[in-house]
Amino acid sequence: MVRWGNVKRGVRSRLIVKLTLCTLAGAVVTWGVAWGCAWVRLGVLTTTKQTLVDAQAIRAAEEFGIPSKPPFTHCLLTLSEGSGFGLTYRAAELQRWSPPSFEGVAMTYQSDGLVYARESSSGWPFIAMTYWVSNRERVPKGGVFIGAEVMPLRILPLGFALNTLIAAALLRGIKEIVDLARRRRRARKGRCAECGYDRGGLANDAACPECGDAASG
């Protein structure tokens, strides 16, 4: 086992730089994937729907973050939940409602005073970013308008960290494969695997005159 204290300072700082760059690249990929999933909205389906009335509806609306007190005494709240590829959302629609009259007919008012709010989260393989938007607020919370679409800005720490680790590991793996393929190609052509210097005329065990890499054949 390699003891951290025994690792040479130069090697150690190079390792830290490499890890930092790798993590940053993983974070960029995680961000990009979360935005991609939010943009594409692949296979989004409403999975549950629930309707609440009056006091219950108002309480649930407040919990959902629907701003200010609803401007109607009798109201009806429709909560829905859905998911798609790398995407989940919860939405709430608060409507004016009149309870059943003597004739037994309940009325909802579709356009009059409807308050709509939605919380969308995205990321893959784990949900990593989220925003909240309402038709009563000009600016989305934790999100930003890109054209007509809202893209998430608020980071969900656990999901973002996990996705970053996975992306960083994948990027690292891809880089290793590319590097290995390049070293093999160079060696096959009789060039230094490290820097590509033409080893023609050099003894097989001679170090590379260009970069000092030990000959590996």
Ligand SMILES: [Zn+2]
């Ligand atoms: Zn070389």
